Amino acid sequence: MHELLLFASVPVHQHHELLQQLAGLTAMQPRHCLERRLIFKAYRKPGLVTARTGASQDLQSGDLQRLNKMLNGGMFYTQVVGPISEGDFGSAPIPVPTPDPDIQMAGMDDAKPSVTESPHSHYDYERQPWKLEFRDIPEAGTRSAVTTRVMSSALLPRGDIVPSMNAWGYSFVTEYVVEGDMFIHNDIVIFLHRVLHYPTAEHEYHEPRRQLPVFSEMAPLEKSGSYVLQAAITVQDGSNQETMKTASQHLFGLREQLRSAVRLEQADRLSLDTRAK
Amino acid sequence: MADSFTLPLRPLVEKRERPDTLPVEIAQINSQWGSFRDVNEDVLRARIEEEKERDGVLEAEEREKNGAEFDMTERLEQLYKRRAEITQFAMQAHMETMFALDFVSLVLSKHAPRQAETSMSAFLKQVAPLGSLDTEVVSPRPKPETASKDVSAVSRGWRIQNFNAAANKLLNAAARLEGEVASETRYWNETLAVKDKGWKVSRLPRERQALGVQYGFLEATPVFRDRGLASLLRAEDGALLLDRGLVASQARFVRVRVKQNGGVSGGSTLTHPGYNIGESIEGRILQARDAVYEEELFHELVREARLMATYGVTLRQDLIRIPAADDLEIVLDLVDATEATFHSGPESSQHDSLLADGLAHSIRLLLAYAHRQNLRRRTQVPPPLTPKKRTTPEYHLLRPALAYLQHMSSVRWLESFLEDIFGVLRSAGLETSGYNADVFETWKRPHASRSAPVEAVIEQFLTPIESTFTGKLLTPQSSFTITVRTSLSSPPFGTNFDVSFDFSKYPDLKSPGRLGVEDEVQVALTHLLLLDIVSMISSDDLFALTADGKDPKDTRRWEAVYPHLGELLLSSSNPEKHQKMKVTISRQGLSVETYLVRNIDGIGRGAWELRSTHPQAKTWKSPSSTDKQAEQPSLIEFVSAETSAPADER
Numbered sequence: 003m004h005e006l007l008l009f010a011s012v013p014v015h016q017h018h019e020l021l022q023q024l025a026g027l028t029a030m031q032p033r034h035c036l037e038r039r040l041i042f043k044a045y046r047k048p049g050l051v052t053a054r055t056g057a058s059q060d061l062q063s064g065d066l067q068r069l070n071k072m073l074n075g076g077m078f079y080t081q082v083v084g085p086i087s088e089g090d091f092g093s094a095p096i097p098v099p100t101p102d103p104d105i106q107m108a109g110m111d112d113a114k115p116s117v118t119e120s121p122h123s124h125y126d127y128e129r130q131p132w133k134l135e136f137r138d139i140p141e142a143g144t145r146s147a148v149t150t151r152v153m154s155s156a157l158l159p160r161g162d163i164v165p166s167m168n169a170w171g172y173s174f175v176t177e178y179v180v181e182g183d184m185f186i187h188n189d190i191v192i193f194l195h196r197v198l199h200y201p202t203a204e205h206e207y208h209e210p211r212r213q214l215p216v217f218s219e220m221a222p223l224e225k226s227g228s229y230v231l232q233a234a235i236t237v238q239d240g241s242n243q244e245t246m247k248t249a250s251q252h253l254f255g256l257r258e259q260l261r262s263a264v265r266l267e268q269a270d271r272l273s274l275d276t277r278a279k
Numbered sequence: 280m281a282d283s284f285t286l287p288l289r290p291l292v293e294k295r296e297r298p299d300t301l302p303v304e305i306a307q308i309n310s311q312w313g314s315f316r317d318v319n320e321d322v323l324r325a326r327i328e329e330e331k332e333r334d335g336v337l338e339a340e341e342r343e344k345n346g347a348e349f350d351m352t353e354r355l356e357q358l359y360k361r362r363a364e365i366t367q368f369a370m371q372a373h374m375e376t377m378f379a380l381d382f383v384s385l386v387l388s389k390h391a392p393r394q395a396e397t398s399m400s401a402f403l404k405q406v407a408p409l410g411s412l413d414t415e416v417v418s419p420r421p422k423p424e425t426a427s428k429d430v431s432a433v434s435r436g437w438r439i440q441n442f443n444a445a446a447n448k449l450l451n452a453a454a455r456l457e458g459e460v461a462s463e464t465r466y467w468n469e470t471l472a473v474k475d476k477g478w479k480v481s482r483l484p485r486e487r488q489a490l491g492v493q494y495g496f497l498e499a500t501p502v503f504r505d506r507g508l509a510s511l512l513r514a515e516d517g518a519l520l521l522d523r524g525l526v527a528s529q530a531r532f533v534r535v536r537v538k539q540n541g542g543v544s545g546g547s548t549l550t551h552p553g554y555n556i557g558e559s560i561e562g563r564i565l566q567a568r569d570a571v572y573e574e575e576l577f578h579e580l581v582r583e584a585r586l587m588a589t590y591g592v593t594l595r596q597d598l599i600r601i602p603a604a605d606d607l608e609i610v611l612d613l614v615d616a617t618e619a620t621f622h623s624g625p626e627s628s629q630h631d632s633l634l635a636d637g638l639a640h641s642i643r644l645l646l647a648y649a650h651r652q653n654l655r656r657r658t659q660v661p662p663p664l665t666p667k668k669r670t671t672p673e674y675h676l677l678r679p680a681l682a683y684l685q686h687m688s689s690v691r692w693l694e695s696f697l698e699d700i701f702g703v704l705r706s707a708g709l710e711t712s713g714y715n716a717d718v719f720e721t722w723k724r725p726h727a728s729r730s731a732p733v734e735a736v737i738e739q740f741l742t743p744i745e746s747t748f749t750g751k752l753l754t755p756q757s758s759f760t761i762t763v764r765t766s767l768s769s770p771p772f773g774t775n776f777d778v779s780f781d782f783s784k785y786p787d788l789k790s791p792g793r794l795g796v797e798d799e800v801q802v803a804l805t806h807l808l809l810l811d812i813v814s815m816i817s818s819d820d821l822f823a824l825t826a827d828g829k830d831p832k833d834t835r836r837w838e839a840v841y842p843h844l845g846e847l848l849l850s851s852s853n854p855e856k857h858q859k860m861k862v863t864i865s866r867q868g869l870s871v872e873t874y875l876v877r878n879i880d881g882i883g884r885g886a887w888e889l890r891s892t893h894p895q896a897k898t899w900k901s902p903s904s905t906d907k908q909a910e911q912p913s914l915i916e917f918v919s920a921e922t923s924a925p926a927d928e929r
Contacts, residue, residue, distance in 0.1 A: 033658070186658050186660065188661070191661070238663040239666075
């Protein structure tokens with residue numbers, strides 16, 4: 003799948019006004035989103051034999067070639083995204099696990115994060131749903147004035163994701179929180195968001211946090227608190243020129259409509275580089 | 280404007296002393312009309328007549344002239360002539376202006392040659408050298424005093440006239456402006472009133488200087504969504520006008536009529552709106568909104584009706600005909616509001632009108648529900664873009680209503696059938712516990728839904744409708760269950776009867792399962808009851824009853840030889856005196872026949888049966904049948920009588 007994007011920077015004083023403008027444009031109420039984003043980095047497992055390609059190259063079977071390509075291809079950072087709610091922040095940890103795992107399991111269903119939860123509910127790391135999001139570096143040398151990149155998403159099992167990710171050759175790097183509002187305008191997903199950092203702790207976290215700090219302690223990455231407006235369209239088949247053209251035309255249409263409010267433009271390609279070196 | 284002061288714009292008219300005093304005027308009249316002595320009434324009247332005639336003649340002449348000129352070619356000719364005149368005139372003026380320009384330029388060229396040269400014509404430059412003409416100030420001869428007095432009087436007159444004209448223009452402008460301000464104020468006040476009532480007032484997307492009000496439904500099909508916007512125009516006096524463009528002003532409504540046996544027996548009444556149509560701007564907006572809703576409703580109904588051709592729904596230009604159930608036909612059409620009220624005729628019935636009203640309300644509610652679903656779908660993260668276009672599926676408007684009617688009809692049929700057949704059993708003196716009906720069971724069940732309560736109610740209406748009938752049989756621990764399930768939205772389509780038996784006596788008896796046709800259900804159930812009666816007759820209970828007070832060895836019992844055919848055998852020691860009983864049951868009645876068979880063991884059938892010619896028969900009719908029956912012995916009495924009667928008496 004391909005993703006076409008346009009970005010704009012929104013200063014904090016314009017945020018409220020823009021929310022209202024977008025609500026009017028899309029004829030829907032903003033959907034507030036809070037997401038935990040864990041960053042994982044791919045690494046080469048030690049002991050992996052890199053098949054030497056030499057004179058025997060012709061003898062390699064197709065499957066082996068593909069496998070080699072996969073193993074020795076580019077290494078990328080990927081994100082694991084999990085939706086959370088405001089109530090999850092600063093909530094008390096889950097009570098100490100009782101010896102009987104069944105009772106514990108029964109209690110966990112209630113702790114499932116949902117919007118309607120009371121602020122005193124528990125944040126249950128073990129029930130946190132996750133989604134793996136892979137984003138390639140934006141395509142280079144496109145004439146079009148939109149950012150285009152290959153993307154893919156996959157659902158992951160709930161709970162502690164680090165062991166599975168390690169097994170797949172990814173190591174945990176860091177995590178942050180994204181806060182924002184989402185609008186849907188026909189095929190375009192408009193996401194007005196900003197990145198929040200966890201408060202600096204004494205010790206480095208080498209794995210995802212099992213409980214979240216109080217929300218007010220979260221500090222925006224951009225000190226002024228400004229937001230990023232992201233307009234995205236996903237396209238099933240990136241090789242279909244017709245669809246890609248339609249998608250970028252939709253984005254340009256949105257850019258025209260929002261011209262008096264914000265300037266949507268292409269992002270710097272290298273700033274969206276996800277390759278691991 | 281209380282502290283306003285008026286500024287006189289008109290010049291003050293001086294009250295000059297009249298130079299034309301009366302003697303002067305008298306002298307003037309004398310010289311013009313002759314002496315006053317000649318003036319009398321007749322002379323004056325004659326003069327007036329004369330003047331009138333002259334005017335009349337002139338007018339008549341003019342009229343004639345106009346009439347004559349109506350000739351087309353002449354008019355054209357005249358038009359060209361006039362145009363030529365105008366052009367000529369303009370050319371003349373141009374020429375003269377150019378002459379004047381040349382002249383002034385030539386004069387000026389004496390003093391400022393360079394500047395003047397630019398405005399001189401080429402011809403003049405060739406002919407006359409620069410600076411060849413000079414001017415000199417000449418002191419004019421002093422004018423006589425009378426002339427200067429005349430000039431000043433004339434210029435004064437001119438000035439006053441011009442002042443007056445200017446003042447008039449200003450005052451007119453002021454009056455116009457005042458009117459404009461008043462009407463503009465009224466327009467904006469009314470617009471604000473509309474906005475305060477909660478309507479969305481915005482600029483029109485195409486005419487950016489005009490205001491529009493959005494009254495349509497955002498979730499409607501794009502065609503109708505875009506029509507939900509009308510511009511708010513200002514009338515001459517500032518009143519608000521709702522301009523809906525090229526839409527028929529007459530409001531139209533979807534009318535539902537119910538036809539019974541071909542004749543219209545009921546129609547939906549147009550619910551009177553709670554606003555005055557056309558009275559206020561609010562009323563007009565509401566009317567426009569209703570009209571758009573109705574038209575969208577009909578559009579969607581037509582779309583769905585096309586899909587429902589398999590159910591026999593036919594579609595003509597503006598008419599949808601739905602054969603609902605039995606002899607019931609539903610007709611939907613879009614009519615003007617004046618026609619929309621249903622006038623009850625001789626064939627109309629209260630029930631059908633209620634039905635039509637219910638249908639009319641339900642399709643509107645379902646459309647509103649579909650709008651809500653559209654909003655939900657629209658605000659979900661969209662699927663990736665593909666070349667294939669996403670289409671909106673047809674809404675469920677008619678299907679749930681039709682499913683309800685079909686279900687109702689099936690349930691009624693089943694009820695009447697069960698009523699009949701259990702009536703037959705009761706009239707035969709069999710103590711049945713009857714049956715239990717749980718109609719529209721699915722709607723009574725608590726419905727778990729995450730959507731809003733309003734939507735949850737409608738969601739229930741969209742699920743397949745189920746009704747359950749349960750009944751106990753005569754044989755203990757035996758029962759039957761029939762579940763009637765109707766769904767037109769998801770397969771299996773239509774009405775299905777799920778029939779299941781719990782009959783311990785015949786464990787090999789399979790439940791027929793899902794049946795689609797009413798006759799099959801009838802056959803299955805009748806057969807079950809036949810088996811039930813046969814097993815009852817051959818049961819131990821009845822045996823005990825008939826054997827009461829007799830020697831057990833002496834009594835014989837009925838054996839169910841062919842239970843599925845309703846045949847029982849009372850074997851006898853005499854091989855020629857076997858007695859056979861045949862039970863038949865139908866919706867109309869239950870009949871039992873006993874006769875002697877003369878074959879060896881009594882088991883043979885058909886020609887081998889060798890039945891006697893004097894059967895004993897008994898029939899119990901359903902109590903609903905018209906012919907009154909005399910008091911009859913019950914089935915049990917009949918059977919026990921037959922059992923105990925010695926066979927050789929026949």
